[in-house]
Amino acid sequence: QKEVEQNSGPLSVPEGAIASLNCTYSDRGSQSFFWYRQYSGKSPELIMSIYSNGDKEDGRFTAQLNKASQYVSLLIRDSQPSDSATYLCAAIDSWGKLQFGAGTQVVVTP
Amino acid sequence: GAGVSQTPSNKVTEKGKYVELRCDPISGHTALYWYRQSLGQGPEFLIYFQGTGAADDSGLPNDRFFAVRPEGSVSTLKIQRTERGDSAVYLCASSPTAGPGGYTGELFFGEGSRLTVL
Numbered sequence: 001q002k003e004v005e006q007n008s009g010p011l012s013v014p015e016g017a018i019a020s021l022n023c024t025y026s027d028r029g030s031q032s033f034f035w036y037r038q039y040s041g042k043s044p045e046l047i048m049s050i051y052s053n054g055d056k057e058d059g060r061f062t063a064q065l066n067k068a069s070q071y072v073s074l075l076i077r078d079s080q081p082s083d084s085a086t087y088l089c090a091a092i093d094s095w096g097k098l099q100f101g102a103g104t105q106v107v108v109t110p
Numbered sequence: 111g112a113g114v115s116q117t118p119s120n121k122v123t124e125k126g127k128y129v130e131l132r133c134d135p136i137s138g139h140t141a142l143y144w145y146r147q148s149l150g151q152g153p154e155f156l157i158y159f160q161g162t163g164a165a166d167d168s169g170l171p172n173d174r175f176f177a178v179r180p181e182g183s184v185s186t187l188k189i190q191r192t193e194r195g196d197s198a199v200y201l202c203a204s205s206p207t208a209g210p211g212g213y214t215g216e217l218f219f220g221e222g223s224r225l226t227v228l
Contacts, residue, residue: 008150034215043201043219044153088152090215097166098143098215100152 003027004101006089011106013083019076021087021104026070029094033065033072036088038103044088048074079108112136114220116202122226123192131187131223135204142185143217144177145201153201159185192227199224 005024013019025033032051036044050056050063050072062075072091076083086103093099115134123129135142141160145153155169159179167177174192179185189196203217 004152032215043221044217045219046216049216090152092215095166095168097155097158097169098217099155100145102150102152 002101003030003093003099004089004091006087006101006104008102009105009107011104013076013079013106013108015079015081015108015110017079019074019079019083019106019108021074021076021089021106023072023074023089023101024070025072025089025091027091027093027099028070030070030091032092033063034090034098035061035063035072035074036090036100038086038088040085044100076106079106081108081110084108114202114204114218116200116220116223118223119221120224120226122228124228125192125194127192127227129189129192129225131189131200131202131225133185133187133202133220135183135185135202136206136218139204139206139218140182141205141214142179143203143205144185144187145203145219147199147201147222148197156187156200189225192225194227197225197227 035048038044048063050065056063060077064073086105088103089101117132144156147153157167162182174190177187199222201222203219
């Protein structure tokens with residue numbers, strides 16, 4: 001079992017709608033969580049970090065963390081075609097290493 | 111540019127050959143990481159440097175893989191006797207500080223070196 005699990009998608013979202021991405025993790029010792037965006041053929045780029053239970057908003061992005069359920073999510077409001085990418089969920093595990101999920105591909109359709 | 115620089119961007123080699131991949135981190139970043147990413151997968155941790163020393167090399171798959179960072183800046187990932195299964199994009203990342211325990215999740219990635227072993 002991978003430490004960080006994500007649905008691979010693709011997640012098809014109409015332009016202007018909300019994209020909802022989910023992630024679960026298996027290591028209860030994980031305390032820090034991150035969302036990276038990766039465009040096709042490009043390298044990952046950090047878009048959000050979250051360390052405490054609850055919601056964290058940054059522009060059109062909202063990250064949500066529930067440590068009791070070992071669940072992290074990312075909401076993208078007012079989705080734009082430029083949001084089409086693979087979104088990688090990542091967590092720092094008990095040994096301190098940043099572990100990535102396989103990513104969810106998001107396709108925003110005009 | 112001021113980002114992480116990786117060379118070569120593409121490398122095609124034959125099975126059994128030796129390969130070196132180079133990473134030049136963002137100036138002043140003390141922490142440097144190597145990850146490997148296969149198609150359809152997330153990046154897989156290989157090794158982490160804090161300064162000149164390898165703080166954690168537990169992700170290196172076997173003894174054919176080795177990495178150095180002799181002066182605490184540029185790093186080289188070395189792969190001996192390459193195998194077809196080594197084909198992947200090798201990503202280097204750096205960060206300005208290390209978090210508690212030596213790690214941080216806020217990494218700046220280079221564009222990667224795509225290795226193809228025929």
